[in-house]
Each structure stands twice: as structure tokens, then as C-alpha cells.
Amino acid sequence: MKQPARAARGKPAAKRKSREDLNNEARERKRDKKHRGHASGSRAHPEAQSQNKRGDAKAKDPRIGSKKPIPLVAEGQSVKKPAAQPKPATQPKKAALSPAEELETLENDQRLDALLDRLENGDALSAEDQAWLDETLDRIDVLMEELGIQLDDDADDEQAEEDMLRLLKGN
Numbered sequence: 001m002k003q004p005a006r007a008a009r010g011k012p013a014a015k016r017k018s019r020e021d022l023n024n025e026a027r028e029r030k031r032d033k034k035h036r037g038h039a040s041g042s043r044a045h046p047e048a049q050s051q052n053k054r055g056d057a058k059a060k061d062p063r064i065g066s067k068k069p070i071p072l073v074a075e076g077q078s079v080k081k082p083a084a085q086p087k088p089a090t091q092p093k094k095a096a097l098s099p100a101e102e103l104e105t106l107e108n109d110q111r112l113d114a115l116l117d118r119l120e121n122g123d124a125l126s127a128e129d130q131a132w133l134d135e136t137l138d139r140i141d142v143l144m145e146e147l148g149i150q151l152d153d154d155a156d157d158e159q160a161e162e163d164m165l166r167l168l169k170g171n
Contacts, residue, residue, distance in 0.1 A: 103143040107168050112136055116165060140164070 017025075097105065106112065115133050118125060125133065144150070 099143045099146045103140065103147065106136060106140050106143070109136070113169065116168065120165075137164075140168075 112133070115125060115129055119133075
């Protein structure tokens, strides 16, 4: 008959842990592993980590490499600024001319004459040309009122427009 195995001499037999104890220890190990690593978003905002670790130290730039500024122009060469190009001569400014002079320049305007001819022929104008024409004709009306030049008030609007066109073309 076999005899039961004896415990090692000098050491008492180890007490076996229950299933509940083993499960609890496993849960604790799992919880500890779960909280390892970096905090969420640490790649996007590395300065937040460095502030938490050491508040007194200067914040280190997370970019790798030299921070020394590099000159964009070789030494000894100077940067030449391009000279400002003069603007092409346009129509004289309205504010600089007297109302009579401004009215005269508008009456002699070649673009205005060409657009009015196209309108009389029944051609369609582009939106830009139509806007410019309306603005110019409104300005002529204002200048004529300032100078006291009046068209026939008795005639209807179409007649007044035709008279203004004749007046503009006649000069």
C-alpha cells in the first residue's frame, strides 16, 4: 500500500486559494493593465503631458530638428523690391472736375456713344456694360440737375430719353 506524499521538510504546505480569490486577483491585474499607457489624445497634444510631469521646466518643442533660423537669401545679396508700376491713365476723377467739365467729358465719351448706338440698334448688352451705362446716365442726370439743364417735363419718359440721347449725340 502506498503512503501519502509528505510535505517538504521545514516548509509548511501552501494553502490553496479558492476560485473566488483567483478571480478577484485576475480582475485586479486586468484593471491595472487597462490603465497603462498614455492618456487619450496625447499624440495630438503632447504639451499637456509635459505640463503634468514638470511644471517648472520650459516646454519643449515636440518637433524634431534644429530650431536655428535659416536665411532665405544668400549672404551678401540684397533683396530688390520691384518698383511700383504706374497705373494706366483712366478717366479723370469726378470729384476733381467741375460739374460742367465732368458733363462735357461724359458727353464726349466714346464708350458711352458706342453702347448707346448698340441699344438703338436693338443689340443686347452684357451685364457689366449695362451696369456701367446705367451708372453713367444716372451721373449725367445728376450733373444736368446741378447745372440747371432741364429736358422737357411735358413729354413722357421715352421722349425725355430720346431728347437726352440726341443731346448727347449732338455734341
